[in-house]
Amino acid sequence: MSENLFHNPHLKFDGKVPSGKVSWQSPSNIALVKYWGKKEVQIPCNPSLSFTLSESKTQTLLEYKPSDEAKNSVQFFLEGEEKPSFAEKIKIWFDLLEPLFPFIKQLDFTIHSKNSFPHSAGIASSASGMSALALCLCSMEKKHFGFSGSDDDFLKKASYVARLGSGSAARSLFGGVVSWGEIENLPGTSNLWGSAQTANIHPDFLSFHDSIIIVDAAQKKVSSRIGHGLMNSNPFAATRFKQAKSNILELITAMKRGDMDKFINITESEALTLHAMMMTSNPYYLLLKPNTLNIIERVFEYRKQTGTPLAFTLDAGPNIHLLYPDAVKSDVHKFIDSELKQFAFQSMVIQDRVGKGPEKLSI
Numbered sequence: 001m002s003e004n005l006f007h008n009p010h011l012k013f014d015g016k017v018p019s020g021k022v023s024w025q026s027p028s029n030i031a032l033v034k035y036w037g038k039k040e041v042q043i044p045c046n047p048s049l050s051f052t053l054s055e056s057k058t059q060t061l062l063e064y065k066p067s068d069e070a071k072n073s074v075q076f077f078l079e080g081e082e083k084p085s086f087a088e089k090i091k092i093w094f095d096l097l098e099p100l101f102p103f104i105k106q107l108d109f110t111i112h113s114k115n116s117f118p119h120s121a122g123i124a125s126s127a128s129g130m131s132a133l134a135l136c137l138c139s140m141e142k143k144h145f146g147f148s149g150s151d152d153d154f155l156k157k158a159s160y161v162a163r164l165g166s167g168s169a170a171r172s173l174f175g176g177v178v179s180w181g182e183i184e185n186l187p188g189t190s191n192l193w194g195s196a197q198t199a200n201i202h203p204d205f206l207s208f209h210d211s212i213i214i215v216d217a218a219q220k221k222v223s224s225r226i227g228h229g230l231m232n233s234n235p236f237a238a239t240r241f242k243q244a245k246s247n248i249l250e251l252i253t254a255m256k257r258g259d260m261d262k263f264i265n266i267t268e269s270e271a272l273t274l275h276a277m278m279m280t281s282n283p284y285y286l287l288l289k290p291n292t293l294n295i296i297e298r299v300f301e302y303r304k305q306t307g308t309p310l311a312f313t314l315d316a317g318p319n320i321h322l323l324y325p326d327a328v329k330s331d332v333h334k335f336i337d338s339e340l341k342q343f344a345f346q347s348m349v350i351q352d353r354v355g356k357g358p359e360k361l362s363i
């Protein structure tokens, strides 16, 4: 599949350049099989799989007007506060998007974004933020130039656009279970966009909850961008990429069969492998905190004692995501309150669950 698939020199205003606004809400996602390692430009070294979340989301309003003398400025406000450093990142992404949307250069943009999750939680918002903005750009195309494809084609393009902003954002365009990256034997998968994998998944998995236990809310010391880069010289990288490819197929099969034990085994192994890759990079680094390990130990023990289907996963930080089916929700909440909250930063736990994907907002 060509990287130039969505390049379109015709998406440029001929006459009067319009003003307008568009708004989307898009969710975050939590990876089960982790994307860790990439090639140019935003091509993953292995396919990944995630649950789309429901409550952790970003609402974005994109306002545009004709640019004076092709200045093409971007102003970014997060919860009303101007963030020039975010605007810089978005500008770099927009430059990358110029062959897809040449109209970008004819406009000045003001972006207002707000996250549903608390500022203080230290949760990354790039997947929800970039996917919301990607959808706004695709809606602009549809409004001003028309879009002849289907709704699925629209989301595929938005996923492609989001990927160029942040890899994991490519998975936030669809509800339920989503993959990104080419998977052998799975038609429709691609390195260029995410694909819904929800069909035939056992309903128990689609009712899953994600309780996010905030262990440390400080900004992480090593960014994901640097972490991905360190995989280029990690001595275990090739084996890891191979492992992720077989894990993803095994996990999808387990989720179709309703095999909870297999789900727990692969999901937890993926979380620990991600952090093992950080520890075996050069320079090596460690993002887990003592309380991350305290929680993991308690989860192992609780599962052994009660047999409750409860898995943990981690993203590139110390916070724990607890994943479990709706049927055990009240038991798990009791366990969190009595045993795990003591290890959380300011007792902070964010309750989330598998969600349905993005939504266009009327303005």
Ligand code: DP6
Binding pocket: 030, 031, 033, 034, 035, 036, 042, 048, 126, 165, 166, 167, 168, 169, 224, 225, 228, 274, 315, 316
């Ligand atoms: C550990 O998507 O944040 O969360 O493409 O550089 O923006 P960039 O990286 P990013 O990496 C996410 C890494 C991860 C695993 C995952 O979400 O698959």
